[in-house]
Amino acid sequence: MLDCTGRLGWLAGRLLADLGADVTRFEADGADVSSAEWHALNVNKRLVRADLSVPGGRRMLEQLVATADILIATPNPGAADAGLFNYQRLCAINPRLIVVAITPFGLTGPKADWLASDIEIMAASGAMSLAGEPDGAPLRVSAPQSYAWAGGQAAVGALTALAARWRTGRGQLVDVSAQAAVITALSHAPTFVDISGITPTRAGAYMTGRSVTGANYRVFWPCRDGFINFILYGGAAGRRTNEQLVAWMRERGVELGPLAVIDWARFDPTRASQVEVDAMEVPIGRFIGSLTKREFLEGAHQREMLGYPVSNTADIATDPQLEARGFWQDVLGPDGRTERHCGAFVVVDGARPSLVRPSDDPGRAPQKVRGA
Amino acid sequence: MSAGVLALDGVKIVEFGGYAAGPHIGKMLANFGATVVHVESMSRPDGFRMQYPPYKDGKPGINSGGCFTYFNDSKYGVTVDLKNAEGLRLAKQLAGWGDIVIENMRPGVIDRLGLGYETLRQSNPDLIMLSTCNMGQTGPRADTPGFGSQLSALAGACGLTGEKDGPPMLLYGPYIDYIASTLGAAAVLAALERRQRTGKGAYLDISQYECGLLFLAGPLLEYNRSGKIAERVANDDPDAAPHGAYACRGEGWIALSCWSNEEFARLCGAIGRSDLTKDPNLTTLAGRKSAASLIQDALCGWARDRDAHEAARLLQSQRVRAHAVNSIADLFADSQLVSRRLWRRRRHPILGDQAYCFPAFDLSDTPGDITAAGPVLGADNERVYRDFLGLSEDEFIAMRNHGAMD
Numbered sequence: 104m105l106d107c108t109g110r111l112g113w114l115a116g117r118l119l120a121d122l123g124a125d126v127t128r129f130e131a132d133g134a135d136v137s138s139a140e141w142h143a144l145n146v147n148k149r150l151v152r153a154d155l156s157v158p159g160g161r162r163m164l165e166q167l168v169a170t171a172d173i174l175i176a177t178p179n180p181g182a183a184d185a186g187l188f189n190y191q192r193l194c195a196i197n198p199r200l201i202v203v204a205i206t207p208f209g210l211t212g213p214k215a216d217w218l219a220s221d222i223e224i225m226a227a228s229g230a231m232s233l234a235g236e237p238d239g240a241p242l243r244v245s246a247p248q249s250y251a252w253a254g255g256q257a258a259v260g261a262l263t264a265l266a267a268r269w270r271t272g273r274g275q276l277v278d279v280s281a282q283a284a285v286i287t288a289l290s291h292a293p294t295f296v297d298i299s300g301i302t303p304t305r306a307g308a309y310m311t312g313r314s315v316t317g318a319n320y321r322v323f324w325p326c327r328d329g330f331i332n333f334i335l336y337g338g339a340a341g342r343r344t345n346e347q348l349v350a351w352m353r354e355r356g357v358e359l360g361p362l363a364v365i366d367w368a369r370f371d372p373t374r375a376s377q378v379e380v381d382a383m384e385v386p387i388g389r390f391i392g393s394l395t396k397r398e399f400l401e402g403a404h405q406r407e408m409l410g411y412p413v414s415n416t417a418d419i420a421t422d423p424q425l426e427a428r429g430f431w432q433d434v435l436g437p438d439g440r441t442e443r444h445c446g447a448f449v450v451v452d453g454a455r456p457s458l459v460r461p462s463d464d465p466g467r468a469p470q471k472v473r474g475a
Numbered sequence: 476m477s478a479g480v481l482a483l484d485g486v487k488i489v490e491f492g493g494y495a496a497g498p499h500i501g502k503m504l505a506n507f508g509a510t511v512v513h514v515e516s517m518s519r520p521d522g523f524r525m526q527y528p529p530y531k532d533g534k535p536g537i538n539s540g541g542c543f544t545y546f547n548d549s550k551y552g553v554t555v556d557l558k559n560a561e562g563l564r565l566a567k568q569l570a571g572w573g574d575i576v577i578e579n580m581r582p583g584v585i586d587r588l589g590l591g592y593e594t595l596r597q598s599n600p601d602l603i604m605l606s607t608c609n610m611g612q613t614g615p616r617a618d619t620p621g622f623g624s625q626l627s628a629l630a631g632a633c634g635l636t637g638e639k640d641g642p643p644m645l646l647y648g649p650y651i652d653y654i655a656s657t658l659g660a661a662a663v664l665a666a667l668e669r670r671q672r673t674g675k676g677a678y679l680d681i682s683q684y685e686c687g688l689l690f691l692a693g694p695l696l697e698y699n700r701s702g703k704i705a706e707r708v709a710n711d712d713p714d715a716a717p718h719g720a721y722a723c724r725g726e727g728w729i730a731l732s733c734w735s736n737e738e739f740a741r742l743c744g745a746i747g748r749s750d751l752t753k754d755p756n757l758t759t760l761a762g763r764k765s766a767a768s769l770i771q772d773a774l775c776g777w778a779r780d781r782d783a784h785e786a787a788r789l790l791q792s793q794r795v796r797a798h799a800v801n802s803i804a805d806l807f808a809d810s811q812l813v814s815r816r817l818w819r820r821r822r823h824p825i826l827g828d829q830a831y832c833f834p835a836f837d838l839s840d841t842p843g844d845i846t847a848a849g850p851v852l853g854a855d856n857e858r859v860y861r862d863f864l865g866l867s868e869d870e871f872i873a874m875r876n877h878g879a880m881d
Binding site: 114117118119122123138139140142143144190203208209211212213214215217218219220221222223224225226227228229230231232233234235236239240241242243244245246248251252253255256257258259260262263264265266267269270271273275276277278279280281282283284286287288289290291292293294295296297298299301302303304305306307308309310314315322323325329330332333334336337338340373400403404407408409410411412413414415416417419420423424425427428430431436442443444445446448449450451452453 | 480482483484486495503504507522526527528529530531533535541542545546610611612613614615616617618619620621622624625626627628629630631632633634635636637638641642643644645646647648649650652653654657658659660661662664665666667668669671677678679680681682684685686688689690691692693694695696697698699700702704705706707708709710711712715718719720722728729730731732734791794795796797798799800801802803804805806807809810811812814815817818826829830832833834835836837838839840841
């Protein structure tokens with residue numbers, strides 16, 4: 104597989120490499136590959152330095168295209184590399200080649216030539232309209248997400264085309280829109296517009312769209328060292344959670360208020376009014392405020408309750424669950440020291456595929472230091 | 476369900492599970508031609524049917540929920556009672572028919588039901604089975620129940636969303652479920668590719684938590700390298716200035732960013748503030764960041780009385796990265812999404828015409844489609860059990876009379 108992508112497409116090749124593809128990654132001579140972001144998303148690929156915009160680089164690419172299965176690119180709207188990665192041209196060299204083009208808005212349509220980075224893609228997808236305080240600015244996630252959504256869809260697209268090739272014997276063009284990819288993340292928000300004529304909006308630390316009465320439910324609760332995500336759910340899991348929460352509060356001697364008399368078997372969050380929800384949330388807030396993130400995580404797990412702490416990267420890096428599953432993988436970094444990466448996203452037949460290649464080593468043989 | 480040649484024609488998938496994380500995998504693959512059977516029971520239907528609005532005319536009903544249908548288009552829907560001996564036999568027969576089984580129950584539940592991978596592969600040796608749950612099938616917290624809306628917090632996404640000094644924010648729904656379902660679809664297809672080459676099936680253990688972390692792989696490596704903890708910073712970006720959202724006329728907002736001096740100069744020209752490019756303090760990224768309020772004022776003043784969509788068109792005409800912050804309603808009118816047919820209306824017997832969301836990619840030679848609305852509960856029992864599994868009419872009636880399809 105040939106990975107000729109910019110930032111928008113890095114994850115696509117990483118996912119396919121983790122699934123076993125032999126991925127060759129191209130970077131222009133002198134391009135900076137030192138950032139953690141670059142390393143995290145280009146580990147497990149073979150790096151080749153080449154300027155694909157000059158005739159020599161172009162010839163080399165064409166030679167590799169002749170025997171490749173998949174080429175992934177992020178042609179810049181309106182720029183010369185759109186010609187370089189033109190499907191018809193590449194298909195003439197190798198009819199079995201699958202070309203995956205990842206662009207902000209897709210290769211066709213009135214905005215095909217529009218420029219966008221993560222924040223514009225998040226805006227165009229509607230995701231920003233759902234994040235932030237109701238009377239404040241719409242927000243994106245502080246670490247880019249649209250590139251990852253596009254990369255994920257591109258990996259699915261590449262493999263779908265590969266499945267088709269078994270039948271047809273031919274490659275084809277996979278046209279990926281990052282804008283559309285992020286719409287996947289919106290869950291069922293569009294159905295409210297379509298079915299009820301209601302436009303979901305951002306609700307700060309609350310969740311909307313759960314109740315036919317329009318009641319909002321608190322999601323994020325301050326605790327002693329951060330925040331907890333806890334939601335009053337219905338259904339069997341919600342009932343168990345709510346019952347266990349009340350039992351936990353009783354053990355701690357916390358004043359239950361209206362929670363003391365609720366029959367959780369009959370509680371239906373889709374029908375509760377805002378007044379009822381607000382009254383229930385007062386004692387819950389007092390209780391959660393007395394806990395640490397780790398206390399909540401362990402207590403909720405023991406009681407089989409729904410709810411998690413709001414983790415930061417330090418919490419995640421030290422989570423025993425991830426360590427036990429061998430999620431982290433140590434690979435040699437550019438300075439000869441080991442780097443701890445996220446491992447492959449799937450465990451296959453009981454084993455997690457290893458990262459077999461460091462992220463910026465064109466000369467060395469593939470090597471793995473230690474699968475954590 | 477489609478007459479055309481599709482990429483995954485002939486691939487047979489059986490889903491045991493509900494909500495988003497499992498069924499969304501099948502939905503994507505169904506859109507490219509896989510035959511997908513979604514399994515529920517009359518007594519325990521998919522949780523998305525009754526626990527999540529919106530409903531037709533606002534009235535909750537087993538077949539009137541738009542959330543369920545939205546994630547189950549282009550599939551066949553059957554019922555089977557797994558607590559009934561005949562029902563379990565039927566379920567095993569169905570799993571034996573499938574190339575791929577997808578389940579998203581808590582770890583161990585599918586085994587206790589008698590439908591675990593080791594059991595199913597006895598009669599279907601090249602079976603591909605995918606299990607997806609919050610934590611994965613192993614580890615000290617493997618049995619943790621959970622929904623994606625909350626798991627997104629454990630996996631870091633919520634903590635990285637919000638104002639610097641404010642609370643974390645939700646990204647609306649079970650954000651991480653759709654990461655895991657997208658990556659899960661990739662895993663299933665890779666296993667299918669391997670099976671084509673080797674004849675071997677596979678058992679795929681997906682931890683939704685771990686999948687979510689791949690979307691923060693950079694910040695996690697940064698922490699492991701330097702100990703630096705990523706924080707929420709509203710709309711700021713370390714490598715761009717300006718970079719944010721600015722209020723426009725009415726309820727509108729425009730998002731824009733500049734990643735070089737050239738882009739900033741084009742922005743200044745477009746908003747009639749070329750004078751800003753003459754300020755030496757604004758000719759570097761660091762300078763623009765330190766003068767953020769000056770630039771903010773200029774942009775807010777320019778955007779305030781403009782329509783967000785018009786403003787974005789104007790900026791794009793000058794090669795400036797910009798887009799209106801689309802509301803969810805805007806998504807149905809967005810010229811790009813309309814042109815690319817992201818929304819495709821299909822008729823449901825209760826809900827009527829509903830807009831279904833096509834995947835974010837399409838294929839040039841074997842394009843996908845939304846082939847049918849989401850099924851009503853048990854809609855395809857006869858079709859699936861008789862036509863797909865080959866039950867005779869008498870066998871089908873006997874099964875039904877035994878309560879196997881309750």
